[in-house]
Amino acid sequence: GQQVMQIPQYQHVQEGEDFxxxxxxxxxxxxxxxxxxxxxxxxxxxxxxVKSGEVKKQKRLTFQFGEAKKNSSxxxxxxxxxxxxxxxxxxxxxxxxxxxxxxxxLTVNP
Amino acid sequence: xxxxxxxxKHLITATGQRVTLRCSPRxxxxxxxxxxxxxxxxxxxxxxxxxxxERAKGNILERFSAQQFPDLHSExxxxxxxxxxxxxxxxxxxxxxxxxxxxxxxxxxxxxxxL
Numbered sequence: 001g002q003q004v005m006q007i008p009q010y011q012h013v014q015e016g017e018d019f020x021x022x023x024x025x026x027x028x029x030x031x032x033x034x035x036x037x038x039x040x041x042x043x044x045x046x047x048x049x050v051k052s053g054e055v056k057k058q059k060r061l062t063f064q065f066g067e068a069k070k071n072s073s074x075x076x077x078x079x080x081x082x083x084x085x086x087x088x089x090x091x092x093x094x095x096x097x098x099x100x101x102x103x104x105x106l107t108v109n110p
Numbered sequence: 111x112x113x114x115x116x117x118x119k120h121l122i123t124a125t126g127q128r129v130t131l132r133c134s135p136r137x138x139x140x141x142x143x144x145x146x147x148x149x150x151x152x153x154x155x156x157x158x159x160x161x162x163x164e165r166a167k168g169n170i171l172e173r174f175s176a177q178q179f180p181d182l183h184s185e186x187x188x189x190x191x192x193x194x195x196x197x198x199x200x201x202x203x204x205x206x207x208x209x210x211x212x213x214x215x216x217x218x219x220x221x222x223x224x225l
């Protein structure tokens with residue numbers, strides 16, 4: 001079945017440092033979504049990427065979809081304590097359901 | 111507030127017991143998904159219903175079952191509970207069948223503790 005791999009599983013950074021999480025699929029994706037789950041909270045939709053090579057920005061967050069539509073990344077510039085949480089990618093293959101990656105748990109030391 | 115309502119928020123029970131978790135999707139959403147999240151783990155997809163019909167099945171144990179009612183709310187039944195079933199159970203909903211570009215909206219979850 002479709003698999004979506006996400007690395008790293010954990011990332012600890014100092015406030016102000018950058019952070020990147022990567023998502024890789026074994027099959028070509030129709031689109032990819034990113035979700036954030038704050039500690040003690042529930043996953044919340046952040047963004048969706050559909051086009052090959054697409055790049056979207058949300059303030060300090062930059063999302064990329066690979067040219068082959070098999071990988072994606074989320075980059076946070078100058079992390080803040082409010083960025084703490086687990087970031088999930090979720091890939092969709094045509095005709096199949098959305099598949100979540102294992103998530104990257106980000107901690108930010110002030 | 112995502113608009114997805116899950117009850118109860120917390121559930122404490124004993125091994126061997128049976129519990130029912132309830133989910134009301136966002137107004138207008140026809141799909142309901144159930145996920146299990148163990149401590150510091152990812153989201154394990156259990157099952158999806160669309161407009162009352164089972165749409166997709168994941169790693170759901172035979173001891174677990176679910177259904178979606180005509181008013182679109184859903185229930186997840188967990189029976190013969192084991193210690194390892196202790197987890198956070200999320201319900202999510204989306205407008206469509208789950209493919210395409212449907213965004214999933216998650217409820218706050220039900221935390222199940224099996225003692």
